[in-house]
Amino acid sequence: MIFDRYGRPVLSMRIQVNTVCNFHCFFCHMEGTGVHAAQLDAEGIERIVEVASSFGVNKVKFTGGEPTLRRDIVDIVRRTRKHISGNISMTTNGVMLPRLARQLREAGLDRVNISMHSTEEEGFRIITGTNFLGRVKEGIRAAKEAGLGPIKVNFVVLNGINVHQIPAMMEFCAEEGVTLQLIEYETTRERMHSEEFQKYHVPLEPIEREIASRARAVEHNSLHRRPEYLVEVNGKDLWVEFVKPMRNSEFCNHCTRIRVTSTGELKPCLMRDDNHIDIKEALEKGDTDALRRLFIRAALSREPYWKPYEDPRVVQAPESF
Structure with a gap:
């Protein structure tokens, strides 16, 4: 096992397998790479995983772009499973899962995070530039049928666009039996005062306090020590997880992840692009x-x-929640 200079072990790896996507989410950071950048081949990805596993890395997450657009994504998962006995997961928009979910499960994928940032067709179109909301829902159900789990639905909270949809999103996730992951809109220090960030950023603390007041149980994800609350929605259990990276030293202090870009670079930190290897x-x-x-x-x-x-976290509640 390897520890950094701050005593944090490196236990997990996030691998960007491509930068191509069939969505056009305006807040996507592409792991710091450009659109249509080069991509590593399956053999190269396997060699990286093999080396990482020799240092104690035993969790891998695939991301993109949209990883399911790679024709060899099932092979990549299968190659990874040869070296990783722990959790193998993927972040996806879900559109290709009705066709691929079972193949991915059989190849060794354990679970998926599926991005669904709106419950409404118009909000979904504004965020993604597509009309694929129905297909994303089909992807969630296909993942469940294939035995992938736990399934987490990623919901980036955006002021003026979807913050008011959180109750409806909770109802949807409770009904489907999946975890809702509320994600803070993030940026770097340099862009914290940008017009875009000020327009869309929503501090999650007030929302978390409301959820916590209803919770029957609380747990913390080992990665970033992210809080998870068990609440009841329409008679069904729902886990709600909060991802709060902005100005959050606890989030960073519990980070155990290293990243690989599709262009063949090791990326030590999500928020930095100046120290790639x-x-x-x-x-x-x-x-x-x-x-x-x-x-x-x-x-x-x-x-x-x-x-x-x-x-110092901002704590005032958004007016629209």
Whole structure:
């Protein structure tokens, strides 16, 4: 196992397998890469996973772009399962899951996070640029039928667009038997005062307090120590998880993840693009020793993005919630 200089172990890896997507969400950060960037082949991804697993990494999440648009995504999952006995998951918009969910499950995928940022057709179109809301719902049901789980529905909370839909989203997720993950709209320090961030950002603390007041149980996800609350909605149990990265030192202090971009770089921190470690040459040469050295270098360069003195959280409730 590898620890960074702040005592945080590296236990999980998030692998961006592509940058192509059939949605056009305006807040997508693409892991810091550009649209239609290069992508690693399945063999290269397997070699990265093999090296990471030798250092104790035993959880992998695939992301994009939209990972299900890769024709070899099932093969990538199968190759990963050879080296990872722990949880293998994927973040997806769900559109391709009616066709792929069972194949992915059989290849070794354990669970999925499915992005559904609106319960209303118009809000969904504004956010994603598509009319695929019905197909996303089909994808959620296909994932359940295939035995993927627990399924989490990602909902980025946006002021003026979907914050008022949280109660309806809770009803939908309770009915479907999936976890609702409320995600804070995020940006870097440099863009915190931008017009876009000020327009859409919603502090989640007031919403969390409301959910917590109704909770029958509380747990914390080991990654980022994210709080999860068990509430009852229309007679059904629902877990609601809160992802609050902005100015949140606890979120950073409990980060155990390292990232891989589709362009062949190790990315020590979600919020930074200035300390990537290029591994393309080592992959092309099949140089495992070099890959191991680069992985160690990337792990040791990790540091919490938000420090304790930077996390006075804004707590006023949005007017529309």
